[in-house]
Amino acid sequence: MEQRLSLVTVGVRDLARATAFYERLGWRRCLAGAEGVAFFQVGGIGLSLYPCADLEGDTGVSLTTEGSPRVSLAYNVRTREEVDSVMAEAEAAGAIVLHRPRQAEWGGYFGHFADPDGLIWEVAWNPAFPIAADGSITMPA
Amino acid sequence: MEQRLSLVTVGVRDLARATAFYERLGWRRCLAGAEGVAFFQVGGIGLSLYPCADLEGDTGVSLTTEGSPRVSLAYNVRTREEVDSVMAEAEAAGAIVLHRPRQAEWGGYFGHFADPDGLIWEVAWNPAFPIAADGSITMPA
Numbered sequence: 001m002e003q004r005l006s007l008v009t010v011g012v013r014d015l016a017r018a019t020a021f022y023e024r025l026g027w028r029r030c031l032a033g034a035e036g037v038a039f040f041q042v043g044g045i046g047l048s049l050y051p052c053a054d055l056e057g058d059t060g061v062s063l064t065t066e067g068s069p070r071v072s073l074a075y076n077v078r079t080r081e082e083v084d085s086v087m088a089e090a091e092a093a094g095a096i097v098l099h100r101p102r103q104a105e106w107g108g109y110f111g112h113f114a115d116p117d118g119l120i121w122e123v124a125w126n127p128a129f130p131i132a133a134d135g136s137i138t139m140p141a
Numbered sequence: 142m143e144q145r146l147s148l149v150t151v152g153v154r155d156l157a158r159a160t161a162f163y164e165r166l167g168w169r170r171c172l173a174g175a176e177g178v179a180f181f182q183v184g185g186i187g188l189s190l191y192p193c194a195d196l197e198g199d200t201g202v203s204l205t206t207e208g209s210p211r212v213s214l215a216y217n218v219r220t221r222e223e224v225d226s227v228m229a230e231a232e233a234a235g236a237i238v239l240h241r242p243r244q245a246e247w248g249g250y251f252g253h254f255a256d257p258d259g260l261i262w263e264v265a266w267n268p269a270f271p272i273a274a275d276g277s278i279t280m281p282a
Contacts, residue, residue, distance in 0.1 A: 001227050001230055003168045006216055009213045027142075030282055031282075042144055043145045043185045043186065044184045044276070044277025045185075045277065059213065059263075071151050071260075072149075072152075072200065073148070073150070074148035074150060075142065075147055098202060099201055112200045129187070131147075132185070139187050140172055
């Protein structure tokens with residue numbers, strides 16, 4: 001198994017509401033004709049919003065009762081100031097701010113918000129992880 | 142907020158066990174000296190394994206009781222046969238097979254496994270999503 005992943009699929013309670021949130025952030029769907037799912041190209045991978053019941057049906061895992069681990073997504077930015085502006089942008093789009101940006105022990109600066117389904121996003125300035133023009137990150141070896 | 146993400150962070154119960162699983166799949170850590178977290182470069186993003194309690198501490202969200210949505214990760218392959226071989230490889234590394242590969246309504250072929258923490262991975266052959274040499278996918282517009 002190569003060291004990569006292709007899609008992050010988020011089981012959502014209300015597909016229209018979830019999709020509207022990301023569209024308010026300025027994101028544009030791919031496969032706009034697809035029904036029952038919303039796909040967003042995010043760099044070299046895909047983010048898909050998919051009703052929880054369908055994710056349960058596909059996997060056979062009861063997502064309300066079984067112990068699947070919690071996941072957070074991170075959005076890294078190029079400057080410290082950009083953490084504040086992205087957090088404000090997310091809040092304006094309807095996100096819940098989990099905590100205001102603060103200094104990190106590891107030398108950076110970060111905040112967390114939750115989308116309308118409670119999906120956790122970290123917004124981080126981490127000078128140790130360079131960001132390429134296309135938005136991809138490279139971590140040190 | 143640009144249309145991208147930087148890291149997927151998985152809150153795990155046992156960091157050593159979780160790390161060992163991905164290393165059995167042949168993955169190699171970045172930042173091997175980092176303590177309390179395991180980072181893997183996966184294409185242009187990062188996957189980090191991080192103790193659930195620390196993820197709770199960072200976010201202020203109780204991950205055992207609150208309604209964060211469930212997430213699955215997808216690993217797309219270039220041929221139908223490769224779905225079977227990757228599922229077998231994951232099972233040999235200690236994954237739980239959620240269902241054996243089957244034909245998908247959308248024309249592909251897919252299986253699901255869970256890692257030792259219950260994180261759901263889909264292994265899919267989807268000829269509609271081309272895979273580049275570097276493993277990144279491109280979804281149609």
